[in-house]
Amino acid sequence: MKKWYSIICLGLLFLTCGPTEKVIKIGLVAPLTGDVKTFGESTRNGFTIAIDEANAQGGINGDSIKIYIADDRNDPTEARNAGSKLLNQDGVKLIIGSVSSKCSIPLSEVCQSSSAVMITPTSTNPKVTVNDDNTRKDYIFRACFIDPFQGMVAAKFAIDNLKAKTTAILYDVGNDYVKGLAEFFRDNFLKMGGKTIIYESYTKDDVDFSALLTKVKRANPDILYVPDYYNKVGLIAKQARQLGIKAVMMGGDGWDSPDMLKIAGDAINGGYFTNHYWLDDPRPEVQSWVNKYKSKFGSNPDALATLAYDATTLLLEAIHAAKSSKPAEVRNALQNFKGLNTVSGSISFDATGNPIKNIVIMKYSKTGQEFVVQMKPE
Amino acid sequence: MTYFLQQLINGLQLGFVYALIALGYTMVYGIVRLINFAHGDVFMVGAYLGFFAIGSFHLPFPLALAFAMAGCAVLGMAIERIAYKPLRSAPKIAALITAIGVSLFLEYFTSLNFVFGPNYQAFPIPFKVTVYQLGGISISTIQILVFATSLILLIILQYIVQKTKIGMAMRAVSHDKETASLMGINVNMVISLTFGIGSAMAGAGGVLYGVAYPQINPFMGIMPGLKSFVAAVLGGIGSIPGAMIGALIMGVVETMSSAFISSTMRDAIAFSILILVLLVKPTGLMGKKGSEKV
Numbered sequence: 001m002k003k004w005y006s007i008i009c010l011g012l013l014f015l016t017c018g019p020t021e022k023v024i025k026i027g028l029v030a031p032l033t034g035d036v037k038t039f040g041e042s043t044r045n046g047f048t049i050a051i052d053e054a055n056a057q058g059g060i061n062g063d064s065i066k067i068y069i070a071d072d073r074n075d076p077t078e079a080r081n082a083g084s085k086l087l088n089q090d091g092v093k094l095i096i097g098s099v100s101s102k103c104s105i106p107l108s109e110v111c112q113s114s115s116a117v118m119i120t121p122t123s124t125n126p127k128v129t130v131n132d133d134n135t136r137k138d139y140i141f142r143a144c145f146i147d148p149f150q151g152m153v154a155a156k157f158a159i160d161n162l163k164a165k166t167t168a169i170l171y172d173v174g175n176d177y178v179k180g181l182a183e184f185f186r187d188n189f190l191k192m193g194g195k196t197i198i199y200e201s202y203t204k205d206d207v208d209f210s211a212l213l214t215k216v217k218r219a220n221p222d223i224l225y226v227p228d229y230y231n232k233v234g235l236i237a238k239q240a241r242q243l244g245i246k247a248v249m250m251g252g253d254g255w256d257s258p259d260m261l262k263i264a265g266d267a268i269n270g271g272y273f274t275n276h277y278w279l280d281d282p283r284p285e286v287q288s289w290v291n292k293y294k295s296k297f298g299s300n301p302d303a304l305a306t307l308a309y310d311a312t313t314l315l316l317e318a319i320h321a322a323k324s325s326k327p328a329e330v331r332n333a334l335q336n337f338k339g340l341n342t343v344s345g346s347i348s349f350d351a352t353g354n355p356i357k358n359i360v361i362m363k364y365s366k367t368g369q370e371f372v373v374q375m376k377p378e
Numbered sequence: 379m380t381y382f383l384q385q386l387i388n389g390l391q392l393g394f395v396y397a398l399i400a401l402g403y404t405m406v407y408g409i410v411r412l413i414n415f416a417h418g419d420v421f422m423v424g425a426y427l428g429f430f431a432i433g434s435f436h437l438p439f440p441l442a443l444a445f446a447m448a449g450c451a452v453l454g455m456a457i458e459r460i461a462y463k464p465l466r467s468a469p470k471i472a473a474l475i476t477a478i479g480v481s482l483f484l485e486y487f488t489s490l491n492f493v494f495g496p497n498y499q500a501f502p503i504p505f506k507v508t509v510y511q512l513g514g515i516s517i518s519t520i521q522i523l524v525f526a527t528s529l530i531l532l533i534i535l536q537y538i539v540q541k542t543k544i545g546m547a548m549r550a551v552s553h554d555k556e557t558a559s560l561m562g563i564n565v566n567m568v569i570s571l572t573f574g575i576g577s578a579m580a581g582a583g584g585v586l587y588g589v590a591y592p593q594i595n596p597f598m599g600i601m602p603g604l605k606s607f608v609a610a611v612l613g614g615i616g617s618i619p620g621a622m623i624g625a626l627i628m629g630v631v632e633t634m635s636s637a638f639i640s641s642t643m644r645d646a647i648a649f650s651i652l653i654l655v656l657l658v659k660p661t662g663l664m665g666k667k668g669s670e671k672v
Contacts, residue, residue, distance in 0.1 A: 035595075037497050073496075173642050202641045205601060207591035210388035211636035211644075217516075218381050231498055235593055242518040243384075244509055263500045263593070 022063045024325045026051065026315065027086040029097030029107055030308075031074035036229050038257045039099045039304050043121060044069065045297055046308030047096055050316065060319045068092050072103050079103035083110040093117065093327045094319070096311050099304065100229070100254075101125030101177035112137040117327045117334070119143060119315055121307035122276075124150055124253065125180045129353035139331050141353040143311035143344070145377075147177070150252055150274050151184025153359050153375050154225070157272065159192045161361075161373070162248060164222035168198035170212060170236065172228055175204065181227035181252050197221055209239045217245050227252040234263030241267040248272070256303045260364065268364045276303040277344045278360045278371040289343040303344075310342035380514035385637040386630060391521050391590060393629020394528035398583030399606035400613070400621040401535065402454075402576030408552040408616035409572045411470065415477040416457060418603015419484035420577045424450045424584025425501070425594045426494050432504045439504050439589075443527070446585045447578040454577025455570050463566075481603075489596035501592035524586050531582055532622060535575070539618060548572055552616065601645070605632070608652040614665025623663060 028047050031040035051065050059065055068090050070082035079098050083106075086092040093116040098104045104123035111118040118140045120128055124147045129140045158164040167189055171182035179201075186196045197219045200212055213236070216224060224240060224247040226233050233251055240249070248270060255273040279290060279300055289309065293301035301309075317340060319325050322333040340347045345357040361372040399421050406414045427449040431442035461480050465473045489496040509518045539545040550558040551568045559565045587602065588594050605628055613624025628648060635647040655662060 033496050035498050200641060203645070206641065206644075207593060207598075208388075208392055208633075210391070211385055211633045212641050214381065214384045214388060215637060217384075231593060234500070235591065238592065242507065242509055242516070242520065244511065244516040259500070 023066045024060060024063050024319065025066050025068060025090065025092045025094070026312075027068040027070065027090070027092035027095040027097070029070045029072050029079060029082045029086070029095060029103070030099050031103070032069075032071040034073040034075065035231050036074050036100065036254075036257075038230070038259050038302075039122070040071070040074075042302050042304035043099055043308040045293070046121070046301065046305035046310075047312050049292060049296060050309050050312035054316050060316055060325075061323055063325070065316075070097075072098050072107075074100055074103060076102050076106045080106040080110055083107045087111070087114045087116055094315060094325065094330060095119075096121065096308065096315060098123065100175075101128055101180070102175050104128045105176060108137055108140045112139050115139055115327055117141075117315070117318075117330050119311045119334070121311035122253065122304055123177070125177045126352070126354075127176060127180075136352055138335075138353070139327060141314075141334055141349060143307050143314060143342070143347065143355065144253075144276055145357045145359055146354050147181045147252075148184050149377060150359065151181050151186075151227075152188040153361070154185050154227075154250055154252070154274050155188035155192055155194070156375070157274075157361050157373075158189065158223050158225075158250060159194055162223065162272075164194060164248070166195050166197050166219075166221040167223040167225050168216045168219060168221040168247065169196055169200075169225045170198075170209075170216070170228075171201050171226075172204055172232065173201035175228070177252075177254070178228045182225070185225055185227065207235060209236050210243065213240050213243050213245060216240070216247070217243050221247050223248050223250055225250045227254065229254040230257035230260040231263060234260060234268065237264045237267035237271065253303060255364075256362075256369075258299070258302065261368070264364075266366065269366050271364045272372065273362055273364075275360050275362050276357070277306050278362060278374075279369070280371060285341060285343045306343050310344050310347070313342055314340065314347065381637075384515045385633055387515065387517060387521060388637075389630030389633030390626060391524050391629070392633060393626035394524055395583050395587050395590070396602065396606045396609050396629050397622045397625035398528055398531065398579045398586070399602060400610040400625040401532075401618060402580045403607050403610040404613070404615055404618060404621040405548075405572050405576045407610070408618075409548065409555075409569055410462070410466070410473075412462060412473050413477065413607070413615075414462075414573075414576075415474070415603070415607075416461075416480035416484060417576070417580055418599035418601075418606070419481050419488075420450050420454055420457075420599075421580040421584045421587070421603060422594070422596060422599030423453055423484065423488070424581030425588040425598065426488070426499075426584075427581065428585035428588050429499060429501055429594060433502045437504075439523075442504065443582055443585050446581040448581075450581025450584070451574040451578040454573040454580075457577075458570055458573040463569075485596050485599070494596055496596060498593050498595045501588035501594050503589055503592065520590050524590055527582065527586060531579060535579065535618070538575070544568070544571065605648055608649065608655075610662075612651060612655050612662055614662030617662070617664045620662055620664035 030043040072079035072082045095118045101123040104120045120142045169182050172178040251273040253275050318330045318333040322329040338348050347355040360374045363370045402417045424446045427446040428442050431437045431445040461476050488494045507519045547563045547568050609625035609628040610621045613620030632644050632648045636644045
């Protein structure tokens with residue numbers, strides 16, 4: 001009897017030491033629903049293409065990747081909760097997210113305090129990677145340029161190319177990204193010799209801009225700068241044109257959405273905005289990316305999808321380079337990247353976790369976006 | 379001066395939409411002494427019905443408006459029948475809480491994916507918009523439409539309430555429910571009709587709001603609903619002309635605060651009006667003093 005017991009026990013022991021498959025957990029936090037849902041959908045698309053590609057090649061370091069997707073509805077509290085859930089409940093320590101700065105900032109606080117790596121594909125506000133006292137959150141990175149640069153380029157374009165002398169700026173007082181970009185544009189516009197004659201704020205839920213826009217009309221500026229997301233910009237553009245405002249409209253990367261023309265129609269025709277990449281960039285990385293995206297999703301990728309793909313690629317390359325998925329080692333690999341080639345440009349992180357990249361100016365026409373010019377950082 | 383006039387026109391556009399909603403609040407309060415907090419959400423459903431009528435069924439504007447008004451009338455009457463009627467003899471607080479419950483239900487149920495979905499939708503405009511310049515003032519087709527439609531509806535409502543038998547019945551029931559029923563008036567039918575008419579007006583308001591500010595979502599009724607409620611209180615809750623005047627004042631004050639003070643203060647100022655009215659003249663501008671009959 002004893003002999004049988006020992007044989008069974010040994011057999012069971014052998015069963016337990018089979019090959020254990022390690023899985024790398026990667027999370028995504030994005031606004032899949034809510035007021036900027038095209039941002040979230042594009043981000044998720046770019047993210048899944050990158051992950052699927054990696055898994056098709058056998059994963060990273062031999063381990064397959066398991067993804068955890070959370071919807072933050074473009075709300076800062078939801079972003080914080082989604083982050084906590086991924087970190088604490090699902091045990092995810094590598095996160096791509098979020099899209100808007102107002103969500104990425106609280107998400108970055110949660111990730112930093114849990115020493116989890118976070119790469120935001122598109123949040124451009126400086127406060128995502130640094131604390132209020134300017135110390136670095138060393139687990140947090142981004143795949144895009146930051147707003148001081150974006151505001152400066154927009155001002156330069158307005159002064160040099162559009163020959164503008166005066167501008168009116170409208171911004172959402174509760175949104176760090178919009179407020180920040182408005183400030184950077186205003187400061188640079190002033191430095192380059194222009195004057196900001198209207199600098200007015202509105203709140204997130206406002207839909208009636210007639211009073212504000214009447215003020216703008218009376219001031220008659222050359223430029224109307226509205227660095228908000230496409231849903232608000234569409235409304236403002238429509239009401240501005242209805243009031244007879246003739247100023248050229250300008251904005252930031254929040255304008256990039258397939259829904260912009262749907263919402264704004266002809267009102268946004270002739271509007272310029274700064275963005276991260278353009279569809280007809282002849283670089284082979286861009287063209288192969290566009291074909292990849294088109295064959296999977298049937299439409300052209302916007303900057304959101306492209307940056308999500310780049311951010312995910314960065315993360316996967318870092319895991320590969322570090323030969324580990326431990327956050328501390330991945331983080332070091334990321335910081336040490338020099339000139340890693342991605343679709344949206346070559347990435348090297350500076351001391352604040354921000355890459356130094358090119359920027360493009362795009363224009364909305366009646367049918368879509370047109371490339372105007374690419375500007376390099378000085 | 380033209381600047382002030384332009385802002386006045388902007389304010390009146392907003393005010394007329396608030397008037398359509400405020401009427402529903404005031405009529406319902408007048409007749410059953412209930413603040414129907416779900417009214418703002420009936421407004422939201424009206425906007426969505428207009429969205430489907432124009433976007434999916436490609437109806438011209440007047441038909442879409444009629445469709446939305448009819449749909450909201452049915453919704454309003456259904457809410458009354460299901461949620462408020464059983465509580466008619468209960469303490470007022472129960473009905474109030476139920477109203478809040480209905481409001482939340484409408485918001486969250488319609489934001490489910492198989493109903494309207496939680497995302498913003500762009501409201502289609504079924505006619506060409508032209509902007510007319512008169513002196514230094516711009517008036518667009520949209521503003522003219524809002525003014526015209528609201529005025530027509532308000533005049534029709536005044537006619538119904540003052541010059542028809544059913545209107546007389548409505549006034550009688552709001553004056554004294556028991557005596558009216560003793561006089562042979564079918565009180566239940568009158569109450570249903572009041573809800574129906576009030577909701578139809580809110581539905582019209584929803585469509586006009588969608589045309590003027592073409593972005594709708596299931597939570598769009600909260601703010602306009604609250605502001606229209608303040609307007610009804612300002613004008614004297616229970617008084618129909620009061621609701622109209624209160625709403626126009628609210629729209630103009632809100633726009634003027636945005637124009638001359640700051641756009642971020644507009645809501646704060648709009649709601650301070652509520653506090654001010656309740657402190658200074660709680661019955662509102664045209665409110666009747668409720669006499670306690672012993």
